[in-house]
Amino acid sequence: MNILVVGGGGREHAIIKKLRENQEVETIYALPGNGGIAHDAECVSIGAKDIPAIVAFAQSHNIDYAVVAPDDPLVLGCVDELEKVGIPCFGPKANAAIIEGSKVFSKNLMKKYGIPTARYETFDRMNDALEYLQTAPIPTVIKADGLALGKGVIIAMAREEALQAVREMMEDKKFGASGERIVIEEFLEGPEVSVLSFTDGKTVVPMVSSMDHKRAKDHDEGLNTGGMGTIAPNPYYTPEIAEECMRTIFLPTIEAMNKEGRTFKGCLYFGLMITKDGPKVIEYNCRFGDPETQVVLPLLKSDLLTVMQAVTNGTLAETEVRFSSDSACCVIMASDGYPSSYEKGYPISIPEALWDHVYVAGAAIKDGALVTSGGRVLGCTAVASSLPEAIDSAYAIVKQITFGNAYYRKDIGQRALNAGRT
Numbered sequence: 001m002n003i004l005v006v007g008g009g010g011r012e013h014a015i016i017k018k019l020r021e022n023q024e025v026e027t028i029y030a031l032p033g034n035g036g037i038a039h040d041a042e043c044v045s046i047g048a049k050d051i052p053a054i055v056a057f058a059q060s061h062n063i064d065y066a067v068v069a070p071d072d073p074l075v076l077g078c079v080d081e082l083e084k085v086g087i088p089c090f091g092p093k094a095n096a097a098i099i100e101g102s103k104v105f106s107k108n109l110m111k112k113y114g115i116p117t118a119r120y121e122t123f124d125r126m127n128d129a130l131e132y133l134q135t136a137p138i139p140t141v142i143k144a145d146g147l148a149l150g151k152g153v154i155i156a157m158a159r160e161e162a163l164q165a166v167r168e169m170m171e172d173k174k175f176g177a178s179g180e181r182i183v184i185e186e187f188l189e190g191p192e193v194s195v196l197s198f199t200d201g202k203t204v205v206p207m208v209s210s211m212d213h214k215r216a217k218d219h220d221e222g223l224n225t226g227g228m229g230t231i232a233p234n235p236y237y238t239p240e241i242a243e244e245c246m247r248t249i250f251l252p253t254i255e256a257m258n259k260e261g262r263t264f265k266g267c268l269y270f271g272l273m274i275t276k277d278g279p280k281v282i283e284y285n286c287r288f289g290d291p292e293t294q295v296v297l298p299l300l301k302s303d304l305l306t307v308m309q310a311v312t313n314g315t316l317a318e319t320e321v322r323f324s325s326d327s328a329c330c331v332i333m334a335s336d337g338y339p340s341s342y343e344k345g346y347p348i349s350i351p352e353a354l355w356d357h358v359y360v361a362g363a364a365i366k367d368g369a370l371v372t373s374g375g376r377v378l379g380c381t382a383v384a385s386s387l388p389e390a391i392d393s394a395y396a397i398v399k400q401i402t403f404g405n406a407y408y409r410k411d412i413g414q415r416a417l418n419a420g421r422t
């Protein structure tokens with residue numbers, strides 16, 4: 001089989017490595033992939049948002065199955081266009097990807113169907129938002145409606161900060177059209193859990209839970225990033241919470257999307273907060289998380305391609321999806337300065353024996369050598385029978401990989417280790 005994977009980050013590298021385990025897979029093309037993915041797939045320099053070029057490539061290369069991983073092409077209708085020319089795909093169509101593409105849509109969906117989430121108001125006129133904020137409870141959370149590279153959420157600890165965030169989004173257009181509408185919502189507190197799930201629109205199969213570490217610096221300080229590391233499973237996600245989430249969040253969401261005529265097929269990511277009033281939805285993503293995928297897929301024991309095809313064919317209920325009971329830890333090695341400015345172009349050295357543990361994100365090949373080309377450069381994942389061992393092993397791998405200006409958090413997994421003690 002010839003497989004096409006749209007995207008070029010650590011998440012896509014993890015998907016590609018897992019797909020490789022299926023003996024029937026011959027060639028995997030990554031569009032665009034990256035210098036490290038080139039170790040495991042044929043990279044083609046077609047951008048993940050260039051849908052006409054992706055479709056033309058798929059048609060001319062006998063593609064049997066396509067996996068569309070990032071949010072942008074999903075929201076832009078990449079799956080719709082590939083399916084139109086007869087290529088089966090993993091990923092939601094545009095009308096379902098809107099669950100991530102518009103926060104106003106997802107908040108209204110949750111309100112309409114009684115799915116637990118933070119209380120909120122939506123605004124499309126700046127003055128209305130500013131007036132509302134004069135009396136809104138503080139802290140408060142301001143969210144741009146559309147996709148904003150994970151940066152469109154401002155947690156305002158003071159009223160002036162909230163007013164400023166609204167002006168930046170709606171007047172200065174900091175996030176372009178994504179900030180033309182905004183959501184202002186209640187500030188929630190509690191541990192966060194990421195639950196990725198497979199769904200064919202009828203059945204929902206949650207994957208092993210995980211915990212992201214979004215801030216750039218140790219002890220959850222510094223700026224928000226795409227994610228500096230992950231662990232799985234998440235100790236806050238107890239069997240009781242899992243049962244409650246299935247009943248109050250997962251199944252109602254799938255049902256709600258069906259009732260709206262927007263059946264969701266693919267990976268639906270539930271970003272949850274376990275509040276004192278129970279689990280609530282912080283966000284939905286229409287795709288695998290990054291770097292959650294780098295700890296979740298290494299724990300998947302079933303064949304990924306078989307599960308993905310069952311999602312496409314609507315036969316998930318009859319398909320076994322099994323996870324290991326081990327733990328996993330992924331530590332992201334970044335370019336120092338990320339998520340602000342950073343230098344690129346430093347050679348990366350990865351011992352050959354460690355390649356199975358490495359998922360490359362921001363790296364390119366220059367004059368035959370792998371060099372840094374992005375903020376998050378790569379992730380090192382280790383799997384072990386306990387979380388402390390997985391953390392130690394992941395850091396042991398990190399220490400053997402070198403590149404100029406490398407930076408990583410030293411405390412990935414510590415909060416999870418303390419979970420029982422707080």
Ligand code: AMP
Nearest residue numbers: 118141150153185186187188189282283
């Ligand atoms: P997002 O970009 O939607 O993933 O949001 C980024 C982060 O903002 C989340 O991971 C949470 O830590 C935080 N966040 C989002 N919404 C809320 C909320 N209503 N209350 C508290 N924190 C929030």
Ligand code: GLY
Nearest residue numbers: 212227289290291
């Ligand atoms: N790690 C968070 C995300 O993928 O959105």
